[in-house]
Amino acid sequence: xxxxxxxxxxxxxxxxxxxxxxxxxxxxxxxxxxxxxxxxxxxxxxxxxxxxxxxxxxxxxxxxxxxxxxxxxxxxxxxxxxxxxxxxxxxxxxxxxxxxxxxxxxxxxxxxxxxxxxxxxxxxxxxxxxxxxxxxxxxxxxxxxxxx
Amino acid sequence: xxxxxxxxxxxxxxxxxxxxxxxxxxxxxxxxxxxxxxxxxxxxxxxxxxxxxxxxxxxxxxxxxxxxxxxxxxxxxxxxxxxxxxxxxxxxxxxxxxxxxxxxxxxxxxxxxxxxxxxxxxxxxxxxxxxxxxxxxxxxxxxxxxxxxxxxxxxxxxxxxxxxxxxxxxxxxxxxxxxxxxxxxxxxxxxxxxxxxxxxxxxxxxxxxxxxxxxxxxxxxxxxxxxxxxxxxxxxxxxxxxxxxxxxxxxxxxxxxxxxxxxxxxxxxxxxxxxxxxxxxxxxxxxxxxxxxxxxxxxxxxxxxxxxxxxxxxxxxxxxxxxxxxxxxxxxxxxxxxxxxxxxxxxxxxxxxxxxxxxxxxxxxxxxxxxxxxxxxxxxxxxxxxxxxxxxxxxxxxxxxxxxxxxxxxxxxxxxxxxxxxxxxxxxxxxxxxxxxxxxxxxxxxxxxxxxxxxxxxxxxxxxxxxxxxxxxxxxxxx
Numbered sequence: 001x002x003x004x005x006x007x008x009x010x011x012x013x014x015x016x017x018x019x020x021x022x023x024x025x026x027x028x029x030x031x032x033x034x035x036x037x038x039x040x041x042x043x044x045x046x047x048x049x050x051x052x053x054x055x056x057x058x059x060x061x062x063x064x065x066x067x068x069x070x071x072x073x074x075x076x077x078x079x080x081x082x083x084x085x086x087x088x089x090x091x092x093x094x095x096x097x098x099x100x101x102x103x104x105x106x107x108x109x110x111x112x113x114x115x116x117x118x119x120x121x122x123x124x125x126x127x128x129x130x131x132x133x134x135x136x137x138x139x140x141x142x143x144x145x146x147x148x
Numbered sequence: 149x150x151x152x153x154x155x156x157x158x159x160x161x162x163x164x165x166x167x168x169x170x171x172x173x174x175x176x177x178x179x180x181x182x183x184x185x186x187x188x189x190x191x192x193x194x195x196x197x198x199x200x201x202x203x204x205x206x207x208x209x210x211x212x213x214x215x216x217x218x219x220x221x222x223x224x225x226x227x228x229x230x231x232x233x234x235x236x237x238x239x240x241x242x243x244x245x246x247x248x249x250x251x252x253x254x255x256x257x258x259x260x261x262x263x264x265x266x267x268x269x270x271x272x273x274x275x276x277x278x279x280x281x282x283x284x285x286x287x288x289x290x291x292x293x294x295x296x297x298x299x300x301x302x303x304x305x306x307x308x309x310x311x312x313x314x315x316x317x318x319x320x321x322x323x324x325x326x327x328x329x330x331x332x333x334x335x336x337x338x339x340x341x342x343x344x345x346x347x348x349x350x351x352x353x354x355x356x357x358x359x360x361x362x363x364x365x366x367x368x369x370x371x372x373x374x375x376x377x378x379x380x381x382x383x384x385x386x387x388x389x390x391x392x393x394x395x396x397x398x399x400x401x402x403x404x405x406x407x408x409x410x411x412x413x414x415x416x417x418x419x420x421x422x423x424x425x426x427x428x429x430x431x432x433x434x435x436x437x438x439x440x441x442x443x444x445x446x447x448x449x450x451x452x453x454x455x456x457x458x459x460x461x462x463x464x465x466x467x468x469x470x471x472x473x474x475x476x477x478x479x480x481x482x483x484x485x486x487x488x489x490x491x492x493x494x495x496x497x498x499x500x501x502x503x504x505x506x507x508x509x510x511x512x513x514x515x516x517x518x519x520x521x522x523x524x525x526x527x528x529x530x531x532x533x534x535x536x537x538x539x540x541x542x543x544x545x546x547x548x549x550x551x552x553x554x555x556x557x558x559x560x561x562x563x564x565x566x567x568x569x570x571x572x573x574x575x576x577x578x579x580x581x582x583x584x585x586x587x588x589x590x591x592x593x594x595x596x597x598x599x600x601x602x603x604x605x606x607x608x609x610x611x612x613x614x615x616x617x618x619x620x621x622x623x624x625x626x627x
Contacts, residue, residue: 006473006474006610007476009473009610010473010475013607014491014495015495015498017599017603018250018600019498021595021599022251022595022599022600023502023512025595026512026516026592027502032510062422063422063425064419065271065273065274066271066274096507097274097275098274100507101273101274103509103510105258105262105273105419107258107513108255108259109185109419110181110255111182111185111186111358111359112182112359112363113361113455114361114517114521114524115354115358115359115361115362115517116358116514117188119581120510121510121582122510130581132351132352132354135350135351139584141582142582143584
């Protein structure tokens with residue numbers, strides 16, 4: 001094998017190892033979330049189906065291009081004596097481009113070199129953001145969102 | 149910074165001073181991006197920072213100082229891990245650092261493009277063509293600076309770290325002090341010792357792991373060992389200075405933001421610049437938002453440059469030692485590893501292209517982000533393990549800076565760092581709370597991490613005696 005072939009071989013190894021395999025695997029196995037319009041209030045409906053209570057609900061619009069308004073929910077198993085509470089923000093977007101740009105913005109706002117804070121879920125035209133709290137409540141809501 | 153002229157090429161060889169070395173670390177670690185995210189925690193952000201400092205910043209700073217003064221060869225983590233565990237592990241450590249960058253580059257490039265858009269027209273962030281164009285200008289521009297060698301990249305990191313990281317942090321801090329001094333209402337609760345204690349639970353474990361790696365990059369100056377005239381004395385001072393600057397700028401600016409912006413307004417979903425805008429609007433200084441966006445963009449570029457140049461230089465050293473085909477050994481007259489830089493730029497561009505133009509992808513980003521965590525943990529685990537091992541295998545090698553406390557001291561420092569990164573590695577495998585396919589997530593992260601870490605084993609398997617050049621570097625003539 002001459003120098004040129006060696007160089008090509010090494011470049012192929014690097015491209016396959018670094019671009020093709022991990023990126024394709026991550027994308028192919030975890031799919032995409034195409035933009036579609038979801039009617040109604042999915043979070044309220046999912047919380048109700050999951051047997052949870054919406055303790056408060058306020059209007060909220062994120063200061064980013066394409067944001068068309070959303071709500072901040074405080075959801076708990078019991079509003080009077082909560083054992084766990086989660087704060088969920090939703091935001092509708094007016095186009096696939098603006099929603100996808102917001103997804104990317106979330107993933108670029110990392111702490112240090114590695115970490116995001118909270119969770120970002122994509123559901124139709126909505127982005128759903130939660131902080132680190134209320135993991136099990138969030139799991140129940142997402143389960144019901146899948147059935148929505 | 150001082151210069152000598154190389155007789156053969158006529159190019160001035162640049163030597164880095166303490167300040168320049170310190171600024172390389174500051175550029176790699178200090179980022180305005182972290183402040184709003186951490187300010188959400190109010191007073192307890194101090195507790196979180198202390199955790200990051202004790203479990204990582206102090207251990208990696210001390211380890212970097214001892215290893216860089218004991219083995220001041222080029223290659224940084226490669227040289228250190230190689231001394232302790234051999235060539236293969238050294239190569240794996242360095243390659244993990246390099247390959248995790250390739251997956252991380254699109255996120256920092258995207259941050260640069262989005263922040264610049266904020267200074268121009270925020271709507272531009274919705275245009276994939278704008279995003280990709282600016283990302284490529286930043287990426288190839290930084291690569292071009294690296295092409296012109298240490299002199300150019302040092303000027304960029306010196307100038308950029310001050311302008312893009314330190315000045316914005318100081319400005320935010322001063323505004324916080326002014327806010328306090330003028331008796332404006334603080335939006336965080338009254339101070340008490342109890343407020344400093346962070347809430348640690350199963351829900352906050354991923355954040356805990358993030359905080360441990362918050363100060364990743366403190367080893368970056370070690371890659372520039374060949375350009376330091378007195379590494380034995382300069383490294384410890386530079387690492388100490390950078391650690392102090394990073395810690396105080398980070399804590400002070402985060403608290404300043406926490407004083408002014410209510411936690412419920414610091415929605416991370418909407419971004420860093422939105423928080424900065426709220427901060428300056430509250431202080432009646434809206435006119436400073438645009439200039440701040442430009443400064444933060446510069447901070448993003450130098451952050452990128454620090455990570456782009458250091459590990460590439462390390463890979464150049466590995467190629468020079470004959471562990472990669474000779475094509476990768478090519479350096480130009482400025483001493484820059486051009487083949488490695490070019491390969492890096494091409495692969496980084498390909499990943500950025502996918503990042504920008506793949507539509508509607510969210511979960512894949514989580515997986516890729518988790519891979520970068522795992523790769524970084526491998527690097528740092530090997531560095532801490534090397535620190536401990538070398539005290540046993542090479543006890544007599546002179547170390548102008550030695551971690552105090554003898555073997556107990558080395559086990560505390562190395563052990564603390566290693567425990568922190570092992571913890572982060574394990575937590576890095578935990579899927580987000582809402583994720584239902586845990587096995588699929590873990591399999592994807594481990595598979596990706598393995599694939600990104602394994603190329604050194606393939607290169608070493610293919611290695612030929614002809615790849616070693618006996619120290620003779622092939623120098624490309626310009627033009």
